Structure formats: structure tokens, C-alpha cells
Amino acid sequence: MFTHTINYCSFIKQKCSLCGIYTAVQSGLCEGCHADLPWLISFCPRCALPLPPGLAEYACAACRRKPPCFDHSLAAFRYDFPLNQILPALKYRRKPNPLGWLGQLLATYLKLHHEHRTWPDAIIPVPMHLASESKRGFNQARLLASVLAQEIACPVREDVHKIRPTPHQAELDLQTRRRNLADAFAVECTPPAHVALVDDVMTTGTTVNTLAGLLKQAGAQQVDVWVLARTPEVR
Numbered sequence: 001m002f003t004h005t006i007n008y009c010s011f012i013k014q015k016c017s018l019c020g021i022y023t024a025v026q027s028g029l030c031e032g033c034h035a036d037l038p039w040l041i042s043f044c045p046r047c048a049l050p051l052p053p054g055l056a057e058y059a060c061a062a063c064r065r066k067p068p069c070f071d072h073s074l075a076a077f078r079y080d081f082p083l084n085q086i087l088p089a090l091k092y093r094r095k096p097n098p099l100g101w102l103g104q105l106l107a108t109y110l111k112l113h114h115e116h117r118t119w120p121d122a123i124i125p126v127p128m129h130l131a132s133e134s135k136r137g138f139n140q141a142r143l144l145a146s147v148l149a150q151e152i153a154c155p156v157r158e159d160v161h162k163i164r165p166t167p168h169q170a171e172l173d174l175q176t177r178r179r180n181l182a183d184a185f186a187v188e189c190t191p192p193a194h195v196a197l198v199d200d201v202m203t204t205g206t207t208v209n210t211l212a213g214l215l216k217q218a219g220a221q222q223v224d225v226w227v228l229a230r231t232p233e234v235r
């Protein structure tokens with residue numbers, strides 16, 4: 001009975017996921033909304049901290065002073081409008097749908113910036129504690145990782161688990177953040193040689209640094225970090 005079914009959806013032009021007015025032309029967005037996003041053009045190659053043009057071929061002062069455990073980071077956007085509205089809203093209203101088109105945008109960005117690099121053997125989403133994930137109903141990092149896995153044909157592995165709940169990182173200073181994360185994560189088995197950690201936002205990088213350190217202790221040789229958005233300054 002399905003052999004003569006016509007896919008009428010293909011005749012309906014999808015509206016832009018952001019403005020809802022114009023026709024979507026790429027990754028669910030209209031041309032104007034796509035161009036207006038705060039794309040991250042110039043950044044520290046190690047931690048993706050936004051840097052003035054011309055300084056981006058060198059690591060930022062913080063990475064030179066104390067190199068992080070991860071090797072390389074890519075963030076599609078500065079954590080600026082509208083990302084600083086969309087990302088908190090989808091988490092706290094428990095409506096993860098925007099992660100679909102955001103994940104596609106990140107995948108396109110990664111493909112553009114990965115020209116001369118090797119893809120990782122696996123993608124690892126930054127884990128949430130089980131209680132927090134049950135409360136929210138999803139882990140945004142895992143949803144993003146699953147979109148990326150499809151787009152770049154790379155498997156998702158969940159080798160790292162959060163075994164202890166921690167206070168919200170944004171409320172803590174840097175020293176307390178580090179102490180807060182000690183012993184909060186565990187690596188379950190030997191990871192592949194090259195992995196990419198995926199998360200929605202990177203602020204100080206303390207979480208991904210902790211995870212990269214654990215993954216390297218467990219046998220990983222290269223750990224990259226892929227995030228949707230990077231905050232402009234280390235706070």
C-alpha cells in the first residue's frame with residue numbers, strides 16, 4: 001500500500017528554525033539568520049578562546065602559561081546572542097529540538113576546519129551525572145554527539161561516566177571548579193588513540209581539561225574538544 005505514496009513533505013519548503021519567517025536554505029536556517037550567527041573566526045588553536053585576528057595562529061596566554069591536557073579545540077560560535085539564549089532555554093525548558101540544527105551547523109564548521117587534520121577514532125560526549133540527566137530528560141552533549149556521528153561518520157563512545165554529582169560550575173571560582181571536579185568522573189575502559197570530547201558550551205575548559213587528563217591516563221594519545229560555543233573570556 002505504500003508503493004504509491006507521494007512524499008508531500010518534499011514539496012513543503014521548511015521555514016527557518018530561528019526567525020520562522022523565511023525559507024530554510026542551510027542546516028534549517030535562512031540565509032540572513034545563518035549569516036548573523038556569532039561565528040567564531042579567530043581563536044586560540046588549543047582552547048578555542050576568541051582572539052583578535054592576526055593572533056590566532058598562536059596559543060592564547062593561558063595555554064602558553066599552562067598547556068591544557070587536550071590538544072586542539074574547535075567551537076563554531078562565540079557564546080553570544082542568540083546562542084546565549086537558545087542553549088540555556090533548551091536545557092531548562094527541556095526542549096532539545098534546536099540541538100538538531102545546531103549539531104548540523106557544528107558538523108559543517110568541523111568539516112571546514114578539519115581539512116588538513118585527521119578525524120578522531122571516536123566522539124565522546126561530556127557525561128552528566130545520572131540523576132541530573134534523568135531530571136533534565138536528556139544530555140545535550142550526547143544529542144549533539146549523535147548528530148555529529150551521523151554527519152561525519154564517526155562512532156560515539158561513552159567511555160567516561162560522571163560518578164559524583166557536582167555543584168553548578170558557573171557558580172564557582174576557578175580553584176573551586178578544579179576541586180569540585182576531582183574524582184567526579186571515571187573512565188570505564190581503554191579509549192581509542194584519538195578521541196574528540198563534545199559539549200554544548202566551553203567556559204573555562206576545566207571540565208574538558210579534567211576529562212582529557214583522565215582519557216590520556218587511560219591510554220588516549222590525542223584528545224580534541226568540539227563545542228558549539230566558547231565564552232569570550234576565561235572567568
Ligand SMILES: [Zn+2]
Pocket residue numbers: 016017018019020021022029030031032033034
Ligand atoms: Zn531566519
Ligand SMILES: [Zn+2]
Pocket residue numbers: 044045046047048049059060061062063064
Ligand atoms: Zn588557549
